[in-house]
Amino acid sequence: MTLLEWRDEFRIGIEEVDHEHRALIALINAAHAHGVGADTVEAALGEIYAAITAHFALEEKDMRALNYPSLPAHKTDHESLLDDLREIMEAVADGHAPPETEFGNRLSDWFAVHFRTHDAQLHRFVAGLDPKGGLQP
Amino acid sequence: MKHLKRALHAFFLRLETLLEAGFGPRLNPLTQLGTLGWYLFWIVVASGIYVYVFFDTGVTQAWQSLERMGRVQPYAGGIMRSLHRYASDALVVVVLVHAVREFAMDRMRGNRWFPWLTGVPLLWFLYVSGITGYWLVWDRLAQFVAVETTQWLDALGIFAEPIARNFLDEQTLSGRFFTLMVYMHIAVPLMMLLAMWIHIQRHAHARVNPPRGLAVGTLAALVLLSLAWPAVSQPPADLDSVPARLGFDWFYLAVYRLLPHLGGATLWALLIGGSLLLAALPWLPPLRKGAPARVDLANCNGCARCFADCPFGAITMVPRTDGLPYEQQAEVHADLCMSCGICVGACPTATPFRRASALVAGIELPDRPLAGLREEVTAATTRLEGPGRIVVFHCAHDATDAALADASTAVVGLPCVGQVPPPFIDWILSRRLAEGVFLSGCSAHDCYERLGDRWTEQRIAGTRDPRLRDRVPKSSIALHWANASRRQSVAAALDRFRDRVRHPAVVAGTASAPRVDDTLVSGPGPRPSAWRIALQVGCYAAFVAALGYFATQPAYTALPGDVAVLKLAFSHAGAPLKPCRRHTAQELADLPFAERSATTCERGRWPVRLELDVDGRPRYAGTHEPAGLWNDGPSSAYVPLVLPAGTHRLDVRLRDDGDERRYGYVASREVTLAAGQNFVIEFDANAGGFVFGHARKAGAKEGARP
Secondary structure (H helix, E strand, O other): OOOOOOOHHHOOOOHHHHHHHHHHHHHHHHHHHHOOOHHHHHHHHHHHHHHHHHHHHHHHHHHHHOOOOOHHHHHHHHHHHHHHHHHHHHHHHOOOOOHHHHHHHHHHHHHHHHHHHHHHHHHHHHOOOOOOOOOOO | OHHHHHHHHHHHHHHHHHHHHHHHHHHOHHHHHHHHHHHHHHHHHHHHHHHHHHOOOOOOHHHHHHHHHHHHOHHHHHHHHHHHHHHHHHHHHHHHHHHHHHHHOOOOOHHHHHHHHHHHHHHHHHHHHHHHHHHHOOEHHHHHHHHHHHHHHHOOOOOOOOHHHHHOOOOOOOHHHHHHHHHHHHHHHHHHHHHHHHHOOOOOOOOOOOOHHHHHHHHHHHHHHHHHOOOOOOOEOOOOEOOOEEOOOHHHHHHHHHHHHHOHHHHHHHHHHHHHHHHHHHHOOOOOOOOOOEEOHHHOOOOOHHHHHOOOOOEEEEEOOOOOOOOEEEEEOOOOOOOOOHHHHHOOOOOOOOOOOOOOOOEEOOOOOHHHHHHHHHHHHHOOOOOOOEEEEEOOOEOOOHHHOEOOEEEEEOOOHHHOOHHHHHHHHHOOOOOEEEEEEOOOOOEOOEOHHHHHHHHHHOOOOOOOOOOOOHHHEEEEEOEOOOHHHHHHHHHHHHHHHHOHHHOOOOOOOOOHHHHOOOOOOOOOHHHHHHHHHHHHHHHHHHHHHHOOOOOEEOOOOOEEEEEEEEEEOOOEOOOOEEOOHHHHHHOOHHHOOOEEOOOOEOOEEEEEEEOOEEEEEEEEOOOOOOOOOOEEEEEEEEEEOEEEEEEEEEEOOOOOOOOOEEEEEEEEEOOOEEEEEEEEHHHOEEEEOOHHHHHHHOOOOO
16 A cells, blocks of 8 residues: 555656655655564664655755745744654654554655645745745735 | 974963953954954055045155144044054954964865965065055155165166165155055055955855954954054154164064165065965975765755855865756865865764665765764763763864763764764764763864854754754753863863753753753853953953054164265166267168168177275275166166265266276265265266265256256
């Protein structure tokens, strides 16, 4: 069962960002599919954490280069995910927390919401449909 | 050299610690010498522009205009002029200390040669600016500077005729050379500004403004000095006498003190040779160089955080080369990289939580890979015991060393604490490898690797990417900046930190994490603020008092009281080696039409022989070769001689035709020289031969010269 599926509507319009989105979804799905013992989950989470951190760094750089006005809110959402992820990692490392469903659902929920809101807004800005980038006039 | 450097190094570290006690790390003037240099430069420029508004360019008007400006508006022009002088003097001090300190701290080696090398011409620009400035006032000191400088320049032998002849005496003085000085005094500082800009080009985030507190303090101290001890002119220049005793600006003019002892040529050789040696210092052994940082494309998505944090501009973002759909990748310029590892600390893939893949960051130091660092921390923390377990990360230049390690302290050395990626701190604390992380760097606001302290503070405070996660308890982290002279202070700070870690209740109780400042264990313990202020005021006062004193004192005796100066001078074309002759009719006919002339002359002239006897004894004899590529230009001479004051019999002889049997021009005169008098004997063929002293004026009036 795949947790998250790439859909064309997730496209931002920045090639390297879309590429990493696809790679991240694949990574999360792979971890979800293989995750059995806490040990593997911990290792998989470590990889996901590194990949997401690097991805956010790149996406934030691109947003900065575009002078994207909603960058602060977008970045705050990134950081809250990283915080959540770290909490799950800690829980897993400490040997409690039901690993798979817990982290899988939380991640996919976050991504679904983030794609629908922040990334969609960024997409509209990149496409020139919303030059204010979601800021109220 | 090695010992000198070590002694200087120890001295500067002590001084830094001492000044920090008064000024605190942020306002420490010793770590702000570069920015103070920029600041003083701007003060000099601003006050200079003001003074220039009222300055008349002219031999007599220059001195008068400055004098009047000081008298009519002491509150504005007077202060501005004093500021102009004292800020220039302060600039010399700041620049020299800056240079010596960068040398002592070994910050000009290897890939850091650029600011050092570009700093050497800055010294020359600085001195030329100051010296031309003293020239403009046209007082007794300016006269001394003009005469000495032109004589000294003549020792270079690059001028066809001695330029010191421009300043023979009052009567030959023209404003022309003087106007040139005004242009020099504007052009050279402009060149200096350009060189200052080049000087800092290789530094990312170069600081050019001092912190406000220091700027205000410096300006206030200089203004107070200007009020208490205004800079004034000495009596107006008078080329008919030689200044004997002069108020002397030792900051700019000390080199003139060496001139009589060493002679012009030797002094040039010393200064030019010294400058070349100075410029070569970065390449002299011992050379130290780590392997440059390396980009690992498999882990680099081009996020540019390393690019943003590199203190030396050694990283650029270039188009992707491996075919992945990224726009950019980081590229390290090996010849700029200092191997400090600050880029590694900035890389988002540098997280120790990676277990499945090898821990390789997008950018790594080959000499200090992260995987090895993680292993070292794991191994070192496994053997830690008891409450208050602490991991100390320290850099290569701070006060910490491996000796601090004990049963509850692990010590991990890095090139710079800026290499520690924030997730490593998160990892150590969340995995409970230790209860506290102590980051020890070399010097607040003066990191050896320039920005390691700043970026580390900001990353941990959460104001710069990569940020330390908010939920990591800041009370379990301490930042400590202490240079290598402060070992005790580190041990004490570590003890305080351990107390805090063991009894978290002392600082806990607040829901939010304390700001990083709260967790920052500062260097010397807090001192009473009155004491600090007193120390600051004392430093400012001592500095400006030294400035004010050495700007004029101790006076320089340029000439003993009981002597006079006699100057022999001429510019005279010797006879042609062969007399010209008329072309024969045949020769004329053979010449191309456009080249026909009545006479033909061979190029080349006889050298001019000049001799002087004083009171019957030979005092000077010299042969002056004709100038020009073909030796067909005029010969010239400028010979200053010091004689005891009193009456002397002077016999001068000159030969300009190579006829060894006789002298074409002979003159004899008995003159009485007053002490300090400047007496000129000039040979002027148009005036009929030798002209003595002021007799030349009459000759000139009669229009004897063409």
